[in-house]
Amino acid sequence: VRLARDAAPRPAVDADFEADVLEGLARPQKAIPPKYFYDAEGSRLFEAICELEEYYPTRTEIALLRRHAGEIAEAIPKGAALVEFGSGASVKTRILLDAAPQLFAYAPIDISADALDAAVEALRRDYPGLTLAPLLEDFTRALELPQALAGRPVVGFFPGSTIGNLSPAEAEAFLVGARRLLGRGAAFLVGLDLVKDEASLVAAYDDALGVTAAFNKNLLARMNRELGADFDLDAFAHRAVWNPAQSRIEMHLASLRDQEVRLAGRAFRFAEGETLHTENSAKFTVEGFGALAGRAGWMLERAWVSPTPAFATVLLRA
Numbered sequence: 267v268r269l270a271r272d273a274a275p276r277p278a279v280d281a282d283f284e285a286d287v288l289e290g291l292a293r294p295q296k297a298i299p300p301k302y303f304y305d306a307e308g309s310r311l312f313e314a315i316c317e318l319e320e321y322y323p324t325r326t327e328i329a330l331l332r333r334h335a336g337e338i339a340e341a342i343p344k345g346a347a348l349v350e351f352g353s354g355a356s357v358k359t360r361i362l363l364d365a366a367p368q369l370f371a372y373a374p375i376d377i378s379a380d381a382l383d384a385a386v387e388a389l390r391r392d393y394p395g396l397t398l399a400p401l402l403e404d405f406t407r408a409l410e411l412p413q414a415l416a417g418r419p420v421v422g423f424f425p426g427s428t429i430g431n432l433s434p435a436e437a438e439a440f441l442v443g444a445r446r447l448l449g450r451g452a453a454f455l456v457g458l459d460l461v462k463d464e465a466s467l468v469a470a471y472d473d474a475l476g477v478t479a480a481f482n483k484n485l486l487a488r489m490n491r492e493l494g495a496d497f498d499l500d501a502f503a504h505r506a507v508w509n510p511a512q513s514r515i516e517m518h519l520a521s522l523r524d525q526e527v528r529l530a531g532r533a534f535r536f537a538e539g540e541t542l543h544t545e546n547s548a549k550f551t552v553e554g555f556g557a558l559a560g561r562a563g564w565m566l567e568r569a570w571v572s573p574t575p576a577f578a579t580v581l582l583r584a
């Protein structure tokens with residue numbers, strides 16, 4: 267576990283990134299894990315997505331959390347520690363921090379050092395009485411809670427429907443790990459984007475300004491920057507498609523011509539129309555998610571659901 271404060275300088279080539287990309291490009295359906303979207307540029311583009319007219323999840327969830335903040339805060343015991351998975355700019359966290367002054371500590375976990383550092387600096391200023399224990403980490407990895415939280419009641423927070431970016435098997439494994447990490451009796455607040463009409467879903471992932479397209483293509487730019495690849499960004503097009511059988515939006519980058527891309531001394535062929543699958547974003551029903559959480563040892567205790575566009579905050583109990 268690495269602490270954000272004393273993060274080591276980044277190696278020129280991230281070995282995990284290169285290995286995951288080489289493995290993903292060798293598959294029949296080329297694919298790259300979506301966690302690699304979030305370098306500094308990708309994190310900035312994601313913040314811009316959250317402001318888009320078409321991208322309803324962020325503002326819908328914020329309104330939902332605000333509307334029910336009082337009830338949600340009742341699930342947070344006195345002296346508790348709030349542990350957030352994939353905390354980014356910690357914007358939604360502030361709603362909980364304001365509604366639950368009984369919180370003792372906040373442990374944001376994020377893979378982006380820039381986002382984590384900026385969030386912690388702002389929180390230190392705005393919540394001087396709160397103990398901050400940031401973890402610079404991939405939240406899907408097995409983690410240990412910081413010592414500062416030992417013996418405290420723990421509440422997990424995983425907003426944004428980020429759990430939808432995991433496959434069902436990964437989501438279940440994540441929930442098993444979160445149960446182990448947060449401990450017996452812990453509460454876990456999870457944000458879920460719910461199934462809705464296809465047009466709204468596709469628009470949210472293929473906005474008119476092209477910000478989501480830029481976010482998707484930044485992955486190619488990142489491979490060029492960090493892995494010395496030679497992707498031609500103009501030779502790929504952003505695609506967002508609804509997959510009803512899997513209940514998910516898929517993002518792809520479609521090759522506009524037959525081409526060869528070089529990376530780490532190897533060549534990868536893309537046929538015209540062939541895609542690189544970059545992200546799944548599952549859309550849930552509260553019942554379906556309750557069953558998934560149940561398989562991972564959690565009980566669905568409560569659900570708050572917004573009016574259209576449908577989004578839920580659920581309270582799980584270990």
Ligand code: AVI
Binds near residue numbers: 428
């Ligand atoms: C972070 N995650 C929940 C976003 C989503 O909606 O799946 C990522 C995103 N991809 C495209 N737009 C936003």
